[in-house]
Amino acid sequence: MTALAVTIAGSDSGGGAGIQADLKTFAALGVYGASVITALTAQNTRGVSAIHQVPPEFIAAQMDAVFSDLDVSAVKIGMLGNAAAIGAVSAGLERHRARNVVLDPVMVASSGEDLLRADAKDALRRLFPLTRVVTPNLSEASALLDMPLARDENEMRAQAQKLLALGAGAVLIKGGHAGGPESVDLLIEAGQFTRLAAPRIATRNTHGTGCTLAAAIAGGLANGKDLGDAVREAKAYVSDAIAAADRLNIGSGRGPLHHFFRWW
Numbered sequence: 001m002t003a004l005a006v007t008i009a010g011s012d013s014g015g016g017a018g019i020q021a022d023l024k025t026f027a028a029l030g031v032y033g034a035s036v037i038t039a040l041t042a043q044n045t046r047g048v049s050a051i052h053q054v055p056p057e058f059i060a061a062q063m064d065a066v067f068s069d070l071d072v073s074a075v076k077i078g079m080l081g082n083a084a085a086i087g088a089v090s091a092g093l094e095r096h097r098a099r100n101v102v103l104d105p106v107m108v109a110s111s112g113e114d115l116l117r118a119d120a121k122d123a124l125r126r127l128f129p130l131t132r133v134v135t136p137n138l139s140e141a142s143a144l145l146d147m148p149l150a151r152d153e154n155e156m157r158a159q160a161q162k163l164l165a166l167g168a169g170a171v172l173i174k175g176g177h178a179g180g181p182e183s184v185d186l187l188i189e190a191g192q193f194t195r196l197a198a199p200r201i202a203t204r205n206t207h208g209t210g211c212t213l214a215a216a217i218a219g220g221l222a223n224g225k226d227l228g229d230a231v232r233e234a235k236a237y238v239s240d241a242i243a244a245a246d247r248l249n250i251g252s253g254r255g256p257l258h259h260f261f262r263w264w
Contacts, residue, residue, distance in 0.1 A: 014256070133170040
């Protein structure tokens, strides 16, 4: 039986992040990808110049169309934009009893533009109990908790525990924006802690990194892997993609990752 995952996220017209990156990642992992678009962005490797939010009732209609017909094994959630969109997604997840939900709490684009209204943080936190894992980077964890940026792994772990207490099944706090020779992520589950490290790669071509990691985790879960294996394999996949990104030479800003189409 074909594994199937759905991405609920914004569209990146430049093709490097969002829905486009998620579907490429699903395909690379041998997973059939469906989509629910929450926002349209006018975007390229240099940044986001405009955002058009999809009405919440149309987000709901897309979810109903996908979940009523397809046997969805995992869900990746990315950019939601505002509280109304979050409410529509939350209601849809509950209505269709979605499983293996991976939430990437997208708040700011890699180029610096705000992708979530400031008044929507409470609504985003209320999504946590519906998730299998939440995947914030350091700045997203800081914003969600209204705390200073974590300065070391002890503070990362403490913040992940606080996010876990909000109801998430697990928290993967990502240290890719920190310093040091390694990129360290911490996976926190109830009673369990895993440190994942990879050599830090010097490149500015990291557009879509968070989207790709969350989509790869969802793809792994859709393929029947347990969370720990799905996260480890996703980190390895993204590390390989970052290492290859400089060979793409796409755009004049923060270029996209190279998505390896291993399935084909």
